[in-house]
Amino acid sequence: MEPKKGIKQKLHEKKVKLQEKVQDKKQRVQEKKVEVSAKMNEKREAVREKIKEKKIIAKEQIHEKVQETKWFWQHNYFLILSLIPLLAIMIVSEISSIHRTAVIPNFFGDQKTSLFDLWSIQHFLAGVLIGSLLITPKYERTKKWHIMLPLTIFLAFAWEAVELYLESGGIEAVQSFWNQREHWSNRLVSDPIMVIGGGVLGYIIHDSWKIAIIPSIIWLLIKAVLT
Numbered sequence: 001m002e003p004k005k006g007i008k009q010k011l012h013e014k015k016v017k018l019q020e021k022v023q024d025k026k027q028r029v030q031e032k033k034v035e036v037s038a039k040m041n042e043k044r045e046a047v048r049e050k051i052k053e054k055k056i057i058a059k060e061q062i063h064e065k066v067q068e069t070k071w072f073w074q075h076n077y078f079l080i081l082s083l084i085p086l087l088a089i090m091i092v093s094e095i096s097s098i099h100r101t102a103v104i105p106n107f108f109g110d111q112k113t114s115l116f117d118l119w120s121i122q123h124f125l126a127g128v129l130i131g132s133l134l135i136t137p138k139y140e141r142t143k144k145w146h147i148m149l150p151l152t153i154f155l156a157f158a159w160e161a162v163e164l165y166l167e168s169g170g171i172e173a174v175q176s177f178w179n180q181r182e183h184w185s186n187r188l189v190s191d192p193i194m195v196i197g198g199g200v201l202g203y204i205i206h207d208s209w210k211i212a213i214i215p216s217i218i219w220l221l222i223k224a225v226l227t
Helices: 002-096 119-133 141-167 184-204 206-226
Strands: 106-108 114-116
Touching: 002 141, 002 184, 114 184, 119 141, 119 184, 119 206, 141 184, 184 206
Parallel strands: 106 114
Antiparallel strands: none
């Protein structure tokens, strides 16, 4: 009987050990599931937080853009609105006199027939002076840009309007100096682009006025002497 009891005892111990192993594995699997679930929840929460942060950043950026646009309009609406009559006058004037010259200009040459002429260089140098010198220090850099660009555009077209007036004989004392009417492409396209391009360069390279001012003065003196 005792050997049978010994066998039963051993079988019972093996069974208990097996059950313990099975239970231990189940517990480990359960712990693993809980760990994986916790990590998944953490990842989901992290994704949600990132999405929230991106939404907040996007809202802030939109708000900043709206404020920048409001600021830009409040400080430049006069210049922007002033361009409308200037452009209207110049366009009407050029349309009325377009029969005097070819519609399609030469690329470079005389100002009466060409897109670019020697005065284009002077317009570029003038833009450099505007962009590098006419910047008030009381505004932060981004707002300086918002002031410089509209101001440069306005001055470019305002000068073209003044030239148009002088070419039309508005002031007799300087009529000999402005005795040639510019081609429409020179007045409405290349000259403003050169001034604006120079203004951008002058804004980016603040000390560029030191290079531009001497050639600009020399060119004006040569033009005055030869005219």
